[in-house]
Amino acid sequence: MSVVEEHRPEVGNARLRKEDAHLVTGQTNWTDNITPPGTLHIAILRSPMAHARITDIDLGPARDRPGVVAVFSGRDVADEQGTLPCAWPVTEDMVHPDHPALAVDEVRFAGEAVAVVVARDTASAVDALEAIEVDYDPLPVVLDMEAAVADGSPLVHADKGTNSSFTWVFDSAEAGTGGSVDEALGDAEVTVSRRFLQQRLIPSFMEPRSVVVDPTGGQFTMWSATQIPHILRLMLALTTNTPEHKLRVVAPDVGGGFGGKLQVTPEEVITLVAAKRLHKPVKYTETRSDSLLTAHHGRDQIQQLDLAARRDGTITGLKVRLLANMGAYLGLVTPGVPLLGAFMFNAIYKMPAYRFECTGVFTNTAWTDAYRGAGRPEATFAIERMMDELAAELGMDPMEVRRRNWIAHEEFPFTTVAGLTYDSGNYEAATDKAMELFGYDALRREQAERRERGDPVQLGLGISTYTEMCGLAPSRVLGSLSYGAGGWETASLHMLPSGKVEVVTGSSAHGQGHETAWSQIVADQLGVPFEDVEVLHGDTRVSAKGMDTYGSRSLTVGGTAVIAACGKVIDKARKVAAHMLECAEDDLEFADGSFRVKGSPGSEKSIQEIALATFAAHDLPDGVEASLDSDATFDPENFSFPHGTHLCATEVDTETGMVKIRSYVSVDDVGHVVNPLIVDGQVHGGLAQGIGQALFENAVYDSDGNLLTGTFVDYTVPSPADLPAFTTARTETPATTNPLGVKGVGEAGTIASTPAVVNAVVDALRPMGVNDVPMPCSPHRVWQAIQDANGGASS
Amino acid sequence: MTNISVTVDGVRYDDDVEPRTLLVQYLRERLGKVGTVVGCDTSNCGACTVLLDGRGVKSCSLLAAQSDGHVVTTVEGLVPTGEDGALHPVQRAFHEQHALQCGFCTPGMMMAACDLLADNPDPSDEEIREGLEGNLCRCTGYQNIVRAVSAAAAELRSARGAAPSTPEGVASA
Ligand code: FES
Numbered sequence: 004m005s006v007v008e009e010h011r012p013e014v015g016n017a018r019l020r021k022e023d024a025h026l027v028t029g030q031t032n033w034t035d036n037i038t039p040p041g042t043l044h045i046a047i048l049r050s051p052m053a054h055a056r057i058t059d060i061d062l063g064p065a066r067d068r069p070g071v072v073a074v075f076s077g078r079d080v081a082d083e084q085g086t087l088p089c090a091w092p093v094t095e096d097m098v099h100p101d102h103p104a105l106a107v108d109e110v111r112f113a114g115e116a117v118a119v120v121v122a123r124d125t126a127s128a129v130d131a132l133e134a135i136e137v138d139y140d141p142l143p144v145v146l147d148m149e150a151a152v153a154d155g156s157p158l159v160h161a162d163k164g165t166n167s168s169f170t171w172v173f174d175s176a177e178a179g180t181g182g183s184v185d186e187a188l189g190d191a192e193v194t195v196s197r198r199f200l201q202q203r204l205i206p207s208f209m210e211p212r213s214v215v216v217d218p219t220g221g222q223f224t225m226w227s228a229t230q231i232p233h234i235l236r237l238m239l240a241l242t243t244n245t246p247e248h249k250l251r252v253v254a255p256d257v258g259g260g261f262g263g264k265l266q267v268t269p270e271e272v273i274t275l276v277a278a279k280r281l282h283k284p285v286k287y288t289e290t291r292s293d294s295l296l297t298a299h300h301g302r303d304q305i306q307q308l309d310l311a312a313r314r315d316g317t318i319t320g321l322k323v324r325l326l327a328n329m330g331a332y333l334g335l336v337t338p339g340v341p342l343l344g345a346f347m348f349n350a351i352y353k354m355p356a357y358r359f360e361c362t363g364v365f366t367n368t369a370w371t372d373a374y375r376g377a378g379r380p381e382a383t384f385a386i387e388r389m390m391d392e393l394a395a396e397l398g399m400d401p402m403e404v405r406r407r408n409w410i411a412h413e414e415f416p417f418t419t420v421a422g423l424t425y426d427s428g429n430y431e432a433a434t435d436k437a438m439e440l441f442g443y444d445a446l447r448r449e450q451a452e453r454r455e456r457g458d459p460v461q462l463g464l465g466i467s468t469y470t471e472m473c474g475l476a477p478s479r480v481l482g483s484l485s486y487g488a489g490g491w492e493t494a495s496l497h498m499l500p501s502g503k504v505e506v507v508t509g510s511s512a513h514g515q516g517h518e519t520a521w522s523q524i525v526a527d528q529l530g531v532p533f534e535d536v537e538v539l540h541g542d543t544r545v546s547a548k549g550m551d552t553y554g555s556r557s558l559t560v561g562g563t564a565v566i567a568a569c570g571k572v573i574d575k576a577r578k579v580a581a582h583m584l585e586c587a588e589d590d591l592e593f594a595d596g597s598f599r600v601k602g603s604p605g606s607e608k609s610i611q612e613i614a615l616a617t618f619a620a621h622d623l624p625d626g627v628e629a630s631l632d633s634d635a636t637f638d639p640e641n642f643s644f645p646h647g648t649h650l651c652a653t654e655v656d657t658e659t660g661m662v663k664i665r666s667y668v669s670v671d672d673v674g675h676v677v678n679p680l681i682v683d684g685q686v687h688g689g690l691a692q693g694i695g696q697a698l699f700e701n702a703v704y705d706s707d708g709n710l711l712t713g714t715f716v717d718y719t720v721p722s723p724a725d726l727p728a729f730t731t732a733r734t735e736t737p738a739t740t741n742p743l744g745v746k747g748v749g750e751a752g753t754i755a756s757t758p759a760v761v762n763a764v765v766d767a768l769r770p771m772g773v774n775d776v777p778m779p780c781s782p783h784r785v786w787q788a789i790q791d792a793n794g795g796a797s798s
Numbered sequence: 799m800t801n802i803s804v805t806v807d808g809v810r811y812d813d814d815v816e817p818r819t820l821l822v823q824y825l826r827e828r829l830g831k832v833g834t835v836v837g838c839d840t841s842n843c844g845a846c847t848v849l850l851d852g853r854g855v856k857s858c859s860l861l862a863a864q865s866d867g868h869v870v871t872t873v874e875g876l877v878p879t880g881e882d883g884a885l886h887p888v889q890r891a892f893h894e895q896h897a898l899q900c901g902f903c904t905p906g907m908m909m910a911a912c913d914l915l916a917d918n919p920d921p922s923d924e925e926i927r928e929g930l931e932g933n934l935c936r937c938t939g940y941q942n943i944v945r946a947v948s949a950a951a952a953e954l955r956s957a958r959g960a961a962p963s964t965p966e967g968v969a970s971a
């Protein structure tokens with residue numbers, strides 16, 4: 004191990020963020036702030052019907068409205084717009100309907116784009132929408148997944164003859180990773196079967212999506228509020244027939260994503276098509292109502308689980324059957340989302356047999372796709388709820404059931420029944436710490452007392468001992484799952500002649516703090532001041548390649564690529580230093596930013612001096628090119644597996660159904676930590692979203708397929724008053740699969756927290772005969788669950 | 799068109815505006831005050847919050863015409879111009895407590911915090927959460943926002959009595 008790796012003054016520091024200076028002063032560059040001279044503005048007419056044939060569109064009157072420059076419908080641009088991409092054909096025979104940005108003959112969900120007005124200003128464009136006349140011939144609507152896969156259901160895509168997109172199966176007996184689950188269920192001493200509904204959620208990033216396309220100068224520059232500038236550029240090139248090298252995509256300041264901006268959107272295609280047709284800059288910014296209606300939704304699964312166990316609590320098998328709502332179309336990674344859960348239902352537990360079966364279902368709803376956690380929150384919720392149900396069935400403490408089944412610290416690396424190898428973990432340490440911070444035993448005593456005295460406010464304790472797979476991903480694994488691209492990341496490093504450093508990363512931050520964290524990493528690697536490092540990202544002209552930011556991948560994959568790029572610069576600098584110091588390369592050691600001749604104090608060259616020497620290039624060793632730069636890519640050999648123990652105490656008013664979170668403890672093990680401030684922030688935000696699913700959020704359609712939760716009045720993103728203060732702590736079991744020993748943290752809080760909260764709600768009510776409360780556990784649903792249980796008891 | 803005369807971040811503007819123009823549109827599109835942002839169309843998110851004569855208002859729920867004769871402070875005017883690099887105590891606290899991630903809610907959140915602290919210079923955590931109920935953040939889970947507002951309150955309290963360093967219309971305590 005070199006001295007550099009031991010010297011880590013920056014990594015681990017709670018550095019205040021570089022990003023903040025412009026964000027707290029309003030010197031921001033959101034896409035909606037960008038308006039090149041002559042920009043035209045778009046308004047989009049959206050379908051009021053969930054399923055209908057478009058029999059006629061009359062655009063004429065809109066063309067005559069003041070300020071209107073152009074009006075077009077899907078028929079006008081059918082060829083130019085291509086079809087929106089789905090990069091994850093999960094099975095060879097997956098049913099994959101065309102997905103036009105602008106509907107051509109038929110609309111399949113309420114909110115689908117039907118026609119576009121381009122005008123000199125937004126108000127004129129919006130006004131002119133009223134003048135467009137569309138005749139719809141209504142078609143039957145199917146919204147419910149079970150109805151959609153039943154015989155005789157109306158079809159979302161009549162030409163496909165089915166509402167089932169695919170069925171994907173993993174069976175441990177077939178894969179050779181375990182036994183037969185049906186045998187396990189047949190032989191079980193105890194079985195627990197449950198059906199859970201993962202309600203539909205809306206990512207609800209705070210910055211509405213916005214896109215500007217400037218065609219000036221023979222190059223199309225697109226600014227977009229996206230998480231994925233690189234993937235977007237490639238996909239637009241492939242689907243709209245725009246040469247990739249003529250397309251530049253920029254993600255300027257982006258106001259949150261959470262998977263919701265991991266998409267190639269109809270609006271991006273429409274804006275590009277309009278700019279191409281009109282040879283003018285064109286801009287579209289969605290309203291929040293449009294965003295809630297049409298930006299892809301998340302979750303929405305029906306989960307059927309059958310768990311086999313012995314009376315001592317040992318799990319002997321798990322069978323999972325899912326229906327996953329695709330919505331009306333497939334988005335960028337829609338079919339892959341539930342599959343990311345396929346490897347996580349077994350969670351931290353040793354199971355001898357496992358089977359997972361998922362059918363993707365089309366319905367007349369907005370399409371679903373990645374939302375923070377993408378498949379893993381659904382899986383974690385289900386198994387952690389099942390562990391509590393098994394404990395209740397056996398009359399055991401729910402933590403004890405978990406202990407009996409989890410992978411022990413000394414068993415790592417451990418290959419699971421789903422075929423993944425967890426490199427590291429210490430569930431005992433995280434759990435012990437969480438139990439202590441939480442005061443588990445005292446709370447159990449208080450719970451017993453409240454039960455004893457029949458307190459109308461009951462106390463519930465909820466546990467979630469989670470793990471997740473993230474850091475997407477080893478390219479060969481993605482290939483084996485039929486994903487369309489690899490999972491590597493790039494970094495470039497430029498030592499500037501003045502000694503400052505530019506780092507270009509292929510990851511694309513939108514709140515995660517890459518500029519700060521990557522600067523910390525580079526400062527340590529090169530021994531340069533934190534302030535001297537500039538991190539560049541999110542512009543395909545600056546970083547030509549990259550795989551962007553999602554799946555908690557940026558640090559484990561992108562951060563490792565940065566280290567590799569630093570290593571290459573140091574290697575080259577070493578040659579130059581040896582030449583300058585007239586010694587052999589092996590005689591040099593590199594520490595604190597300088598090469599020193601071992602045993603010869605005083606002879607040294609700093610990396611900055613070498614940067615200048617390579618720039619001047621007056622006296623370089625033979626074969627060494629001028630300038631000090633590097634490019635590196637890193638392809639991980641494995642996922643990273645953060646884990647932890649979350650404990651939640653809820654007070655549930657059995658008379659009103661009100662749930663109050665009294666305390667929430669999360670102990671997360673994300674390996675080594677580059678910046679604890681940023682990690683804590685990621686956990687807090689993740690918890691808020693997971694608690695949002697447990698208690699507050701629900702995207703609801705009426706029976707005609709109209710979204711009822713189309714504003715923030717009805718789609719209730721938690722407010723400051725809705726959430727408790729969190730107690731967060733960490734254990735540090737380093738990942739063994741990357742040099743920093745880091746694991747992803749972006750999604751962990753969301754993945755872990757939902758079951759902790761719902762388990763706590765159910766635990767409070769269990770003596771009343773309640774063994775499930777559907778999410779979100781609103782006062783009404785909690786109250787209803789109590790009534791249903793009472794009714795059940797008396798009948 | 800209506801003629802308005804309004805002082806924004808210390809500068810007086812006389813402009814003709816369409817009666818239907820919202821204050822936030824006037825700020826962003828006419829004055830280029832794009833630090834103030836729009837997060838919703840139903841007055842629920844608080845992203846657009848500014849101060850009108852020192853009190854927090856959602857600039858998407860006010861017409862530009864209604865600002866006639868008033869003093870508006872946006873995030874860009876929290877610190878008087880000319881004080882390069884200087885931060886208002888609320889801005890500093892948001893930075894130091896890591897109370898922002900993507901930063902989209904931040905301008906509105908900070909302006910709402912200024913309003914809250916004008917009313918209640920020493921709020922409890924509970925009071926901060928309730929006081930900011932009209933402002934949504936999807937990134938932070940609010941924990942560090944509460945901490946930041948608390949820290950800013952303490953700083954403003956201890957600075958009270960010293961010469962005010964905030965421009966007209968900004969609550970300093
Ligand atoms: S923009 Fe949402 S409240 Fe004003």
Ligand code: FES
Nearest residue numbers: 899901903935937
């Ligand atoms: S920091 Fe992103 S919404 Fe608040």
